[in-house]
Amino acid sequence: MKEIKVFILNGFLGSGKTTLLKKMLNNFEEQKVAIIMNEFGKHDVDGILIADESINLKTVHNGSIFCSCKSDKFVEAMLILIKEEPDVIIVESSGLANPATMPKILETVKKLAGDQLSLAGSIGIFDATNIYKLIQTAYMTKQQIATSSVIILNKIDLATEEQIEKSIKAITEYNDMVPIIKASFCDLPFEVLDRHLRETNFLKNKRPVNQHTLGIQNILIDLPDKVNKEKLMAWLDTFKDEIYRLKGFFKDEASNQYLVEVINEQIIIQQKDIKTEDFLIVFAPPSSDFKNKIISRAKEVLDINIVLK
Amino acid sequence: MSKQLLFDAFRHKEVDRAPWVPFAGVHAGKLLNYTAKEVLQDENKLLESLLEVNKLYVPDGQPVLFDLQVEAEIFGCELHWAEDVPPSVKTHPLADTKEIPCKCLIPSEDDGRLPMILNVMRQMKEKVGDTTALYGLVCGPFTLASHLRGSNIFMDMFDDPDYVLDLVNFCMEVNKAFAKYYVEAGMDVIAVVDPLVSQISSDHFNEFLSQSCTELFAYIKELGAFSSFFVCGDATRNIEVMCQTKPDNISVDENINLLEAYKITKDYNIVIGGNIPLTTIMLHGTQQDNMKYVIDLIDEVDTGKNLIISPGCDMPYDIPIENTIAVAQAVTNTERTREIIKNYEVTETDIHVELPDYTKLNKPFIEAFTLDSATCAACTYMMDAANRAKDTYKDQIDIIEYKFTLKENIARCKKMGVKHLPSMYINGELKFSSIIPSKEELNSIIDSLL
Numbered sequence: 001m002k003e004i005k006v007f008i009l010n011g012f013l014g015s016g017k018t019t020l021l022k023k024m025l026n027n028f029e030e031q032k033v034a035i036i037m038n039e040f041g042k043h044d045v046d047g048i049l050i051a052d053e054s055i056n057l058k059t060v061h062n063g064s065i066f067c068s069c070k071s072d073k074f075v076e077a078m079l080i081l082i083k084e085e086p087d088v089i090i091v092e093s094s095g096l097a098n099p100a101t102m103p104k105i106l107e108t109v110k111k112l113a114g115d116q117l118s119l120a121g122s123i124g125i126f127d128a129t130n131i132y133k134l135i136q137t138a139y140m141t142k143q144q145i146a147t148s149s150v151i152i153l154n155k156i157d158l159a160t161e162e163q164i165e166k167s168i169k170a171i172t173e174y175n176d177m178v179p180i181i182k183a184s185f186c187d188l189p190f191e192v193l194d195r196h197l198r199e200t201n202f203l204k205n206k207r208p209v210n211q212h213t214l215g216i217q218n219i220l221i222d223l224p225d226k227v228n229k230e231k232l233m234a235w236l237d238t239f240k241d242e243i244y245r246l247k248g249f250f251k252d253e254a255s256n257q258y259l260v261e262v263i264n265e266q267i268i269i270q271q272k273d274i275k276t277e278d279f280l281i282v283f284a285p286p287s288s289d290f291k292n293k294i295i296s297r298a299k300e301v302l303d304i305n306i307v308l309k
Numbered sequence: 310m311s312k313q314l315l316f317d318a319f320r321h322k323e324v325d326r327a328p329w330v331p332f333a334g335v336h337a338g339k340l341l342n343y344t345a346k347e348v349l350q351d352e353n354k355l356l357e358s359l360l361e362v363n364k365l366y367v368p369d370g371q372p373v374l375f376d377l378q379v380e381a382e383i384f385g386c387e388l389h390w391a392e393d394v395p396p397s398v399k400t401h402p403l404a405d406t407k408e409i410p411c412k413c414l415i416p417s418e419d420d421g422r423l424p425m426i427l428n429v430m431r432q433m434k435e436k437v438g439d440t441t442a443l444y445g446l447v448c449g450p451f452t453l454a455s456h457l458r459g460s461n462i463f464m465d466m467f468d469d470p471d472y473v474l475d476l477v478n479f480c481m482e483v484n485k486a487f488a489k490y491y492v493e494a495g496m497d498v499i500a501v502v503d504p505l506v507s508q509i510s511s512d513h514f515n516e517f518l519s520q521s522c523t524e525l526f527a528y529i530k531e532l533g534a535f536s537s538f539f540v541c542g543d544a545t546r547n548i549e550v551m552c553q554t555k556p557d558n559i560s561v562d563e564n565i566n567l568l569e570a571y572k573i574t575k576d577y578n579i580v581i582g583g584n585i586p587l588t589t590i591m592l593h594g595t596q597q598d599n600m601k602y603v604i605d606l607i608d609e610v611d612t613g614k615n616l617i618i619s620p621g622c623d624m625p626y627d628i629p630i631e632n633t634i635a636v637a638q639a640v641t642n643t644e645r646t647r648e649i650i651k652n653y654e655v656t657e658t659d660i661h662v663e664l665p666d667y668t669k670l671n672k673p674f675i676e677a678f679t680l681d682s683a684t685c686a687a688c689t690y691m692m693d694a695a696n697r698a699k700d701t702y703k704d705q706i707d708i709i710e711y712k713f714t715l716k717e718n719i720a721r722c723k724k725m726g727v728k729h730l731p732s733m734y735i736n737g738e739l740k741f742s743s744i745i746p747s748k749e750e751l752n753s754i755i756d757s758l759l
Binding site for chain 1: 460463464466467468505507508513543564587588589592625627
């Protein structure tokens with residue numbers, strides 16, 4: 001089965017998503033491209049794209065692609081486009097889209113059409129003149145920032161230095177790991193974008209914005225006085241890909257104190273010369289199954305009954 | 310169907326089972342092959358479709374129209390119409406101006422599609438109002454404000470919060486007017502559907518919406534109706550502030566964990582409703598997936614009160630009818646459905662089922678595959694059709710029912726490749742799947758085989 005790369009373009013109306021889309025099309029000249037558009041904007045793209053018969057365009061109207069009552073149309077659009085065997089599918093989502101629902105949607109598509117899709121990355125395009133305001137009002141902007149593989153801070157030609165600074169500060173508050181590329185008219189070499197993009201996993205790798213407001217659950221785990229370090233790592237390994245982040249302290253059987261973190265599916269353990277209580281804090285998706293899962297795995301792997309709070 | 314059950318649930322009484330409310334908006338059209346555009350614009354087609362929903366899905370409550378663009382259209386928003394989804398708003402009359410519309414512009418009952426909608430409401434009340442609670446839906450004040458102003462509203466919240474507050478308050482007055490029209494037309498529940506609530510923080514909800522929504526729900530109560538607050542998307546952070554506006558019910562979609570939401574709403578003695586996934590389960594799942602999902606949901610959340618089972622939101626047009634039938638069965642006959650699932654999961658391969666030799670039949674042979682005609686309405690109708698044919702043709706035909714409640718019948722379904730229930734096979738060929746044949750249709754097929 002041919003691999004199809006999927007790019008997601010996130011950003012508010014007018015931020016420059018369609019401008020970037022047009023530039024990306026230039027870079028994919030040798031490839032077969034399909035597009036899913038999810039917003040009525042001020043720019044009429046259809047006319048421009050229709051002129052290029054090699055591009056297959058599907059539009060999903062009235063509501064964010066990632067809303068539950070619209071995801072069927074997105075899935076339908078994907079299934080139709082996949083049949084045409086494109087090399088690339090670009091999804092231009094609406095400004096109010098919650099990208100955290102994307103994995104579930106893609107999973108549905110995969111179940112119905114086979115495992116052809118490869119998420120090449122999520123590109124956030126934000127307007128330097130107003131993103132620092134929108135973050136405070138349009139809630140999903142935070143999630144879009146948090147799940148972006150790379151961010152284009154656009155319209156810097158129209159923004160003051162103060163606005164640019166506020167925008168960068170606001171963005172890094174919700175994603176301090178994302179590369180931010182400043183641009184006007186999304187004018188940047190595609191190889192720069194390409195270098196920064198990686199397969200995005202929306203439910204992993206990203207710093208949670210606010211555990212109570214994104215539906216993230218915050219689990220506090222009390223650990224016994226001493227645990228076997230290798231067994232602890234083995235236990236963390238069983239769920240490291242299902243959580244946003246983990247941090248805490250433990251002592252091994254020789255009473256050495258350690259700091260443990262799980263970031264981007266990596267388990268990091270550092271010995272520390274401090275005295276502290278032993279506990280873990282886990283930031284995980286709001287699944288009621290998850291707690292049961294880690295309790296049972298602790299029993300199997302660590303051979304202890306952990307207490308969750 | 311039990312309107313009283315739904316009313317009891319709204320009154321926070323203990324009930325024998327959670328009420329079932331299918332949000333069949335444009336999907337209602339699918340039952341009679343009408344497009345979304347037809348059922349949202351044509352009075353007769355809408356009424357026919359709603360009655361078919363009532364017949365096949367046996368709801369305790371059902372909406373009359375699920376279209377959040379009715380108000381926007383009256384205010385001059387251009388709509389983009391489609392064949393299988395509700396319309397979408399293309400233009401925003403306040404996009405380039407910060408006017409607050411005059412209260413004199415609040416629509417009357419004669420504006421836009423209101424006359425059509427109110428006529429259908431009255432007729433539904435007359436025809437099914439004794440057995441089924443009827444929902445009138447209004448586009449919530451924040452979403453309506455965004456229809457009028459466009460996405461500029463998110464900048465306005467930062468740059469000019471007073472303006473947003475005034476606009477939202479105006480929209481709330483529109484909601485009150487619509488609520489009054491709908492209640493006078495016989496609606497039992499007024500649902501305030503505000504998807505954009507999932508787009509704002511709790512602080513902004515309190516700043517811009519709390520007061521309006523509280524006033525609106527109090528008004529609906531004064532009108533003598535129940536109120537429902539619908540939200541789409543992940544609005545988990547806003548469930549508590551929504552509760553504080555005192556609706557009778559909050560309805561959520563699959564982006565919110567229903568159990569977690571229930572833990573909040575129960576403290577406010579508010580009914581929680583939801584939230585069967587629309588795409589992964591209702592649209593693309595099997596009947597067994599749908600039954601199992603509902604059973605698991607009931608097992609997880611149902612404590613005997615303050616719960617309504619419904620799809621997460623407006624049902625996609627193309628949801629297989631049999632899937633909704635399966636959901637209805639699971640909600641209204643949970644224990645029986647539990648047995649069906651159990652049998653389905655453990656049906657042994659060594660149950661030997663003998664299929665007739667369809668090439669050597671003496672007479673036309675009707676085989677009706679049902680979930681259970683005793684409890685599933687659609688299945689009852691399918692069997693009625695078969696029984697009527699038997700009354701007409703007597704010994705000239707044979708009929709039989711295979712209920713999915715029996716293991717050997719499950720084995721037969723698997724052997725024959727029966728995918729959906731209820732289905733009618735004649736001489737081994739699938740003729741009707743979920744759709745109940747008319748007398749003429751069925752007789753015509755039988756005649757051709759005699």
